[in-house]
Amino acid sequence: MESGDIAPVPTAAWWQAAVIYQVYPQSFADSNADGIGDLPGITSRLGHLATLGVDAVWLSPFYRSPMRDGGYDVADYRDVDPMFGTLADFDALLAEAHRLGLRVIVDIVPNHTSSEHRWFVEALAAPSGSAARDRYIFRQGSGPDGDEPPNDWQSVFGGLAWTRVADGEWYLHLFDSSQPDLDWLNREVHAEFESTLRFWLDRGVDGFRVDVAHGLIKADGLPDVGHTNQGGIIGRDPLPYFDQDGVHEIYREWRKIIDSYPGERIAVAEAWTSTVERAARYVAPDELHQAFNFEYLFTPWSATDLRASIDGSIAACGAIGAPPTWVLSNHDVQRHTTRYGALGAAGLRRARAATLLTMALPGSCYLYQGEELGLPEVTDLPPDARRDPQWFRTNGAEPGRDGCRVPMPWSGTTPPFDFSPGESAAPWLPVPASWASMTAERQAANPGSTLSLYRTALRIRKEHPALGYGPPLRWLDTPTGVLAFVREPERDTAAGGAPLTCVVNLTEAPVSLRDVLERADLGPPLLASDRLSGDQLPPDTAAWW
Ligand code: NOJ
Ligand code: CA
Numbered sequence: 001m002e003s004g005d006i007a008p009v010p011t012a013a014w015w016q017a018a019v020i021y022q023v024y025p026q027s028f029a030d031s032n033a034d035g036i037g038d039l040p041g042i043t044s045r046l047g048h049l050a051t052l053g054v055d056a057v058w059l060s061p062f063y064r065s066p067m068r069d070g071g072y073d074v075a076d077y078r079d080v081d082p083m084f085g086t087l088a089d090f091d092a093l094l095a096e097a098h099r100l101g102l103r104v105i106v107d108i109v110p111n112h113t114s115s116e117h118r119w120f121v122e123a124l125a126a127p128s129g130s131a132a133r134d135r136y137i138f139r140q141g142s143g144p145d146g147d148e149p150p151n152d153w154q155s156v157f158g159g160l161a162w163t164r165v166a167d168g169e170w171y172l173h174l175f176d177s178s179q180p181d182l183d184w185l186n187r188e189v190h191a192e193f194e195s196t197l198r199f200w201l202d203r204g205v206d207g208f209r210v211d212v213a214h215g216l217i218k219a220d221g222l223p224d225v226g227h228t229n230q231g232g233i234i235g236r237d238p239l240p241y242f243d244q245d246g247v248h249e250i251y252r253e254w255r256k257i258i259d260s261y262p263g264e265r266i267a268v269a270e271a272w273t274s275t276v277e278r279a280a281r282y283v284a285p286d287e288l289h290q291a292f293n294f295e296y297l298f299t300p301w302s303a304t305d306l307r308a309s310i311d312g313s314i315a316a317c318g319a320i321g322a323p324p325t326w327v328l329s330n331h332d333v334q335r336h337t338t339r340y341g342a343l344g345a346a347g348l349r350r351a352r353a354a355t356l357l358t359m360a361l362p363g364s365c366y367l368y369q370g371e372e373l374g375l376p377e378v379t380d381l382p383p384d385a386r387r388d389p390q391w392f393r394t395n396g397a398e399p400g401r402d403g404c405r406v407p408m409p410w411s412g413t414t415p416p417f418d419f420s421p422g423e424s425a426a427p428w429l430p431v432p433a434s435w436a437s438m439t440a441e442r443q444a445a446n447p448g449s450t451l452s453l454y455r456t457a458l459r460i461r462k463e464h465p466a467l468g469y470g471p472p473l474r475w476l477d478t479p480t481g482v483l484a485f486v487r488e489p490e491r492d493t494a495a496g497g498a499p500l501t502c503v504v505n506l507t508e509a510p511v512s513l514r515d516v517l518e519r520a521d522l523g524p525p526l527l528a529s530d531r532l533s534g535d536q537l538p539p540d541t542a543a544w545w
Contacts, residue, residue, distance in 0.1 A: 015207075015266045015289055016323040017468035018055040018364045019458060020105065024331045025062045025084055026070065026428060027407045028369055033424030035416075037407065039085035043093040045410070046100055048440060052372055052451075053458030056103035058209050058268075060331060062090070066116050068178040069389050070331070070405070072107075072211060073114035077196045094204050103206035105268070110193050110250075111212035112179040120180050128169050135189055136180045137172035138165075139222070152224045153241060156232055158393035161241075172222075174215055174241055176389040184216040184250060194257060201261045207289070208258075210251075213269035213282060217246035232398075236274050236294075243273045251287040266290065268325070276316040283322035290325050290364060297327050301340045301350050301540075303481045303506045310361060314473065317363070323469045324363035328354055329371050335404045338377035348374050349540040352453055352529035353504055356542035359457050360487065360502035362469055367454075370408055373438050374450035377403040378429075385430055407431050411441035456527055460544065465489035466500040478516055481507035500526075501545040503537060510536040517545075 029041030039062060049057060061071035062084040071081070080087050097104045113120055119135050126132035139150040141164065149162035150170055155177075162170040163177045172181045182189050197208065219240035231237050251269075258265050266289040269282040282291045299309040317324040328336040328351070336354060341347020351374060358365055381402055383391075388400030407427045409417035415431040417439050436442075443449035461467045466487040476484040484503040505511050513522055513535045522535060528543035537543060 012469045013264050014055060014103070015264065015364060017470075018103075019053070019359075019461070020056045020058050020268075020364065020366050021049055021052070021054040022058045022060065022330060022366060022368045024060045024070075024369055024405055027405050027419075029408065029410070030420040030424065030427070033420050033422060034083075035420055035425035035427045036083055037419070038083065039080065039089040039093050043089070043096050046093075046096055046102060049102055050100040052455055053462060054102065054367065056105055056206060057097060058105040058366070059107065061107045061109060061211075066114055066178065068114070069176055070387070072109055073112075073116075073176065073179050074109050075114040075116040076118075077108075077193075078199045091203065098204070105207040105209055105266070106200055106205050107211055108193070108196065108200075108208045109211040110182065110184075111215040112173065112175060112181045115178045115180055123171075123180075124165060128167060131188075133169075134186055135183060137183050137218070137222075138169045139172070141168070141170050151222050152226070152228075153222070154225075154228065154230045155393060157390045158232075158398065172218075174212070176393065178389075181215075181218075184246075190250070190253065194253070197254060197257050201258070201265065205265070206263065207266035207268070209268050209270065210288065211270055213251070213288070213291075214243040214247060214271040214273060215241060216250055217244040219244055236272060238274050243271065243278055248281060248284070248287060251282065255286055255288065268292065276312050277319075280316040280320045280322065283317065284320055285322075290322070292327050292330075292366065293325050294327070297329075297333065297336075301354070301506060303478075303483050303504070306357070306506075307475070307483060310473075314362065324361070325366060326358045326361055326363060327366040327368075328358060329368040329404065330366070331368065331405055332401050333404065335368075335371065335375060335377040337371075337374055338379070341376075346540050347376065348450070349530060352450060353506075353540050353542035355454065356457060356527065356529050356544060357483070357502060357504050359461050360467065360485075360500065360544060362471065362473055362487070364469070368404075372451050372454040373409070373440060373443060375406075375409075375435070375438060378406045378432060379403055381406075381429065387429070402429055405429060409435040409439040411439050453527070453529060460526055464500055465497065476501075476517070478503075479507075479511065481505070482511055482516055484516055502542065503545075504542040505537045505539055508539050510538050513537055513543075 026037045028037045029045045030037050031040035063074045064076035064079045064081045065071045065073050080090055094104050122132040123136050140146050142148040149160055153161035155161045156175055161174055164170050173179050223240050268290040269288045271282045271291050273279045276295050279291050282288050293313050296309050299305045313324045337347045337351040340350035386402050388402050390398045391400035406429045407419040411418045413436050415433055416427040419427055443451035466489045470490050471487045474486045478484045482505055486499050486501050488499045489497050525543040525545050530541040
């Protein structure tokens with residue numbers, strides 16, 4: 001470039017501002033009437049996602065699996081479970097998604113395999129000290145006869161993290177006993193996963209969601225934690241089996257592979273860490289592209305807490321040059337409609353307001369299937385319907401995660417609301433009759449519905465030059481319990497240089513917008529999560545100007 005030329009405005013990579021929609025394959029759409037969602041079902045409903053206006057779909061696992069942990073127990077990383085279809089069905093899904101302009105991200109589960117994986121079957125048949133056992137973490141027990149576990153580690157799902165095999169050795173499983181942990185100090189494990197990444201990249205996927213990205217390396221010598229109650233799936237305490245520095249070397253290897261493919265393919269880390277700063281290490285420029293922001297997900301519905309969480313996330317990501325991400329729900333946590341409403345009936349109002357807040361923040365957003373319908377957690381599933389190993393391993397003390405995995409209500413007036421076609425088997429989890437008013441079909445016809453709110457919000461987010469990744473966020477002075485910020489477009493674009501202002505009222509009383517924004521000339525908002533009366537923003541409501 002000649003000196004004096006104007007530097008071109010760097011176009012942000014697609015993922016830096018992307019809205020990525022998580023599909024839980026068992027519960028999205030069933031094509032063959034067995035009551036279980038599958039890949040052709042997803043393909044048939046991709047139009048819903050294109051109309052919604054998301055940029056990409058992340059598919060939770062659909063690989064060969066005994067389904068002891070919803071498919072996060074993989075028996076073959078390079079094949080589709082017959083329950084979900086075939087590799088040809090996957091190729092068809094990918095082609096249709098790309099035709100609709102949707103990218104596709106698949107899950108990769110490197111911390112553990114299923115106990116039905118060929119490697120673990122070999123390990124059990126092989127003697128202590130063999131190469132087959134070295135792919136996993138087998139150890140002698142403690143105590144005089146070795147009949148105590150090697151250390152005090154607990155399974156995230158409850159109970160011991162060790163199970164003893166016939167010849168007396170123990171193997172480590174941070175999750176269910178059917179999910180033995182791999183030994184990432186073994187180069188063969190690296191090579192195997194590198195081939196698996198290439199297998200899916202060669203098929204054309206746009207990226208990976210890395211399961212338990214923080215778990216692959218364990219502290220040297222597998223030291224005791226020293227106490228029980230070690231945290232569970234959403235634990236954030238420092239532990240010798242999570243967030244060890246050695247994991248980063250693995251992601252530097254993976255990044256080279258991903259970058260060697262054309263198109264901007266990405267990887268997003270599921271990494272539970274003790275601080276947002278430690279989470280940001282996973283998104284260093286030579287590691288993964290994104291990490292879920294669980295800190296934000298668990299922030300209570302409080303203006304002070306949310307503002308601190310937003311500032312902390314932006315600062316931690318900014319320090320490492322990565323765009324922040326935002327998420328409110330996924331297949332492991334109570335749906336946010338219910339989470340926010342735990343103290344009263346305000347859940348859906350808060351969830352809708354939280355959506356406008358979240359979509360106005362700089363960076364990329366992850367949505368979980370059904371949140372665009374405002375679905376609540378199903379809290380009254382009968383015990384015999386439950387499938388989550390967390391429920392079984394805690395003898396029902398933890399209800400587990402089935403309540404956020406209930407099949408999607410598409411249309412019609414009776415359960416399962418066209419989740420399955422025609423005369424079909426009962427859905428794998430019962431769908432509440434009360435969801436008749438929440439189907440996608442009903443909501444599409446109603447401009448005031450949550451689905452319509454999501455569609456409009458995503459359209460504005462795409463079109464508005466102040467939204468997305470780049471433009472900074474500037475907080476306005478507000479009364480206690482009210483959040484207001486402005487996003488300024490970085491420079492005038494063809495679309496116009498108007499800033500976007502987002503205001504959220506988290507108090508129990510209406511607030512006057514003229515007072516908050518100190519503007520007399522306030523027109524109607526671009527979008528609001530509920531109706532305004534005059535210049536009054538009702539409680540638990542957000543709006544964009
Ligand atoms: C995190 C996944 O999101 C969760 O569903 C699964 O149970 C664990 N990892 C174990 O793979
Ligand atoms: Ca099916």
